[in-house]
Amino acid sequence: MLSGNQLVITGVPEFGQLAENVSVDLEGRPNQLLLIQEAGSRAQKSVVFSTISTYDIDDNHPLWPIIEKEMGVNGYYWYTVFTKITVIDHSDPENPQVVHELYLEGSYQTSRKVGSSVHMFTYSWIEVDGLKYWPDLPDNYYGDPDNSLRDQLWNKAISEAIAYNDQLIESLTLQDLVPRIFLVVPDGIVAHDFTAQGCSNVVIAEDGMSRGFTSIVSFEALGDVFTFEADHVVSNWSIIYASSDTVLLAEPADDWWWYWNNDEYEEATNIHRFDNTAAGTLKYSGSGRVKGTVLDQFSLSAYEGIIRVATTTDQWNRWWVSAPPPSKNHLYTLAGDDTLEVVGQLEGIAIGERIWSARFIQDRGYLVTAQNIDPLWTIDLSDPENPTIMGELKVPGVSTYVHPLEDEHLLTIGFGGDEQGIDDSIKVSLFDVSDFANPRREDLLTLFAAEGDDWSSWGTSEALYEHKAFQYWAPKKLLAVPLSAHRYTMNEFDYGYEYVNKLVLVSVDTTSGLSTYGEVDHSDFYNSSPSDYWCYQDIRRSIFMGDYIYAISDRGVTSSNLLSMTLAASILLPGSSCELYWDGIEVR
Numbered sequence: 272m273l274s275g276n277q278l279v280i281t282g283v284p285e286f287g288q289l290a291e292n293v294s295v296d297l298e299g300r301p302n303q304l305l306l307i308q309e310a311g312s313r314a315q316k317s318v319v320f321s322t323i324s325t326y327d328i329d330d331n332h333p334l335w336p337i338i339e340k341e342m343g344v345n346g347y348y349w350y351t352v353f354t355k356i357t358v359i360d361h362s363d364p365e366n367p368q369v370v371h372e373l374y375l376e377g378s379y380q381t382s383r384k385v386g387s388s389v390h391m392f393t394y395s396w397i398e399v400d401g402l403k404y405w406p407d408l409p410d411n412y413y414g415d416p417d418n419s420l421r422d423q424l425w426n427k428a429i430s431e432a433i434a435y436n437d438q439l440i441e442s443l444t445l446q447d448l449v450p451r452i453f454l455v456v457p458d459g460i461v462a463h464d465f466t467a468q469g470c471s472n473v474v475i476a477e478d479g480m481s482r483g484f485t486s487i488v489s490f491e492a493l494g495d496v497f498t499f500e501a502d503h504v505v506s507n508w509s510i511i512y513a514s515s516d517t518v519l520l521a522e523p524a525d526d527w528w529w530y531w532n533n534d535e536y537e538e539a540t541n542i543h544r545f546d547n548t549a550a551g552t553l554k555y556s557g558s559g560r561v562k563g564t565v566l567d568q569f570s571l572s573a574y575e576g577i578i579r580v581a582t583t584t585d586q587w588n589r590w591w592v593s594a595p596p597p598s599k600n601h602l603y604t605l606a607g608d609d610t611l612e613v614v615g616q617l618e619g620i621a622i623g624e625r626i627w628s629a630r631f632i633q634d635r636g637y638l639v640t641a642q643n644i645d646p647l648w649t650i651d652l653s654d655p656e657n658p659t660i661m662g663e664l665k666v667p668g669v670s671t672y673v674h675p676l677e678d679e680h681l682l683t684i685g686f687g688g689d690e691q692g693i694d695d696s697i698k699v700s701l702f703d704v705s706d707f708a709n710p711r712r713e714d715l716l717t718l719f720a721a722e723g724d725d726w727s728s729w730g731t732s733e734a735l736y737e738h739k740a741f742q743y744w745a746p747k748k749l750l751a752v753p754l755s756a757h758r759y760t761m762n763e764f765d766y767g768y769e770y771v772n773k774l775v776l777v778s779v780d781t782t783s784g785l786s787t788y789g790e791v792d793h794s795d796f797y798n799s800s801p802s803d804y805w806c807y808q809d810i811r812r813s814i815f816m817g818d819y820i821y822a823i824s825d826r827g828v829t830s831s832n833l834l835s836m837t838l839a840a841s842i843l844l845p846g847s848s849c850e851l852y853w854d855g856i857e858v859r
Contacts, residue, residue, distance in 0.1 A: 273301045274844040286817035289840040299323035307492040323353045333460045354379040371497040372455035383513035387493040397482045403432045475505035491551035512571035518545040521565040559611025561603045572631035577655045578605040581629045597623045604655040615656040630673040641669040662708040679705040714784030720756035721771040730756035744815040750777040753810040770797045774822045789836035796826035
C-alpha cells in the first residue's frame with residue numbers, strides 16, 4: 272500500500288489476519304503503485320511513481336548539479352516537476368530493497384503493466400526561456416489617441432516579437448526540447464539523451480499544434496539489469512488506454528482553448544496506436560483522427576484489430592453564439608496496418624446530451640448519455656463497418672461507470688435524478704442486457720454515507736470516477752463501494768470536522784436484485800480529535816479474501832468477517848500529513 276510517503280507491506284498469514292508493517296520511505300508525493308510478480312517464483316517487485324517538485328530539491332540531491340546549472344544559465348529551471356520511478360524488490364517481504372531509481376522531466380499521468388512490462392506516461396510543456404508571449408510596446412502607444420498610429424505601433428511590435436522568437440527557436444536543438452531522463456547509479460546520476468538518432472522516437476500529427484510532450488518510458492521490471500526506452504508524442508494532454516497487445520493515446524487535435532470564440536472550430540481527437548506485445552518496449556503502429564472529444568479510457572477499445580472510439584462534439588456551450596449547436600455523440604471504428612482509417616461510424620447519437628460513461632465488451636458497446644434523463648444505448652459492433660444501435664433504455668439519473676457481469680448483466684454506479692434533472696444522490700443500478708435490443712433496469716439502490724441535514728449533502732464516493740474503488744467480487748456476488756461525508760462541529764471548547772468514512776457492501780442477485788449487505792466503518796480513524804482535518808479520509812480500496820473483506824484508507828487497514836460483519840483485525844498506517852493553520856495552530 273502507499274500511505275503518506277511510504278510503501279507499506281503488511282503480511283496476511285491467514286485470511287482475516289494482519290501482521291506487522293514493513294515500510295520503505297519514498298521521495299516526493301507517491302501517485303501510483305504497480306505490483307509485478309513472476310509466475311511460479313517468489314520474485315516480486317513494486318514499481319512506485321511519485322511527483323517531485325524542483326523546489327523541494329536541495330544541494331545534497333543527485334539532481335542538484337543539473338538544476339543548479341539550469342538556474343545559472345536560464346535564471347530558473349524550466350521543468351518544475353520530475354516524475355520518479357522507484358523499483359523495490361520485496362521477494363523477501365521483511366527486507367524490501369530499493370533496486371532502481373529513475374527521474375523523468377514532466378508530470379505523471381498514468382502507468383500500465385502487461386505481464387512484467389511497465390509503461391509509464393508523463394506530460395511536459397515545451398518551455399523556451401526568453402520566448403516573447405507579448406509584444407514590447409513603446410510608451411507612446413498607451414498615450415497616443417490616434418488609432419491609426421496605435422495600429423502601426425502595434426503591428427511593428429508584433430513583427431519584431433515574431434522575428435525575435437523565430438531567431439530564438441531556430442537556435443534550439445532537439446535536445447533543448449525533448450524531456451530528459453536521469454538514472455541513479457552508485458556514483459550519482461546518468462543523463463540519457465534520446466535525441467542522438469534524431470526524431471526516430473518522436474511522433475507528431477502532420478498539423479500538430481501542441482506545445483507539449485506525452486512521454487512513455489517502457490521497461491522490464493523483473494530483470495536484474497535495468498534497461499528502458501522512451502517514446503515521445505508531441506501532443507496535448509492525452510487519455511491512455513492499454514490492452515494486452517495495444518496501447519492507445521487519444522489527444523485533442525487542438526489545445527483546449529482553440530474553440531474559444533471560433534465559430535468554425537470542429538473538435539477532433541488524434542488516436543495514436545502502439546504495439547506492446549514485445550517485452551519492455553512499445554512499437555508505434557499508426558495514427559488516425561475522429562470527430563469529437565473522448566471522455567475517458569473506457570471510451571476507447573481495441574478488439575481483434577479494430578479500434579473503437581466514442582466521442583462527443585459541441586459540449587462546450589458556446590454562449591457567445593446566438594444559437595450554439597447542440598451536443599452530439601458519435602461512435603467510430605478504425606483499422607489499418609500503418610495508419611488508422613475510419614471504417615465505420617455512428618454519428619448524431621443523443622442530440623443535446625453528452626457521454627457520461629462507456630464500455631466495450633467484445634463485439635458489444637454500451638453508451639450512457641444524459642442531459643436530464645439517462646439513456647443506456649446498446650450497440651452491435653460485430654460488423655465494424657456497420658455499427659448499429661440495437662436498443663435504448665431511458666431511466667432517471669446517470670451512470671458514471673459501467674461494470675459487466677458474467678451473465679449478460681451490467682452493474683453501474685452514478686447519480687440519481689428525475690424528469691427535472693440529475694441530483695447528487697449515489698445510485699447503484701442492475702441492468703439486464705440479455706435481450707440486447709431491449710435492455711431493462713432490474714433494480715436500483717440508493718447508497719447513503721450519512722443521513723441528516725447537517726451532513727454534507729448525500730456524501731461522495733471515489734467509485735463515481737475511479738473504477739479501482741468499485742470492487743465487485745463475483746464468487747460472493749458482493750459489491751464494495753466506499754462512501755464518505757463530513758460535517759462541521761463546534762462547541763464552547765472545540766471546533767473542527769466530524770467524518771463518516773465507510774465501505775458499503777451490496778448484495779448483487781440477478782433474480783432478487785440489489786440490497787445492502789453490511790458496512791465497514793473507518794470513521795474512528797479520523798474522529799479521534801474534533802479539530803483534526805484530514806485530506807484523505809476516504810476508504811480508498813478494498814480486497815475480498817476468502818470470507819473476509821479488507822478495507823484500506825489513509826490511516827488504517829481493517830479486516831472484517833463477511834459472515835458476521837464483525838471486525839477481525841485492524842492496523843494503523845502512517846498516513847498523509849495535512850496541515851491546517853488556524854489561529855496560529857498547526858494541526859497534523
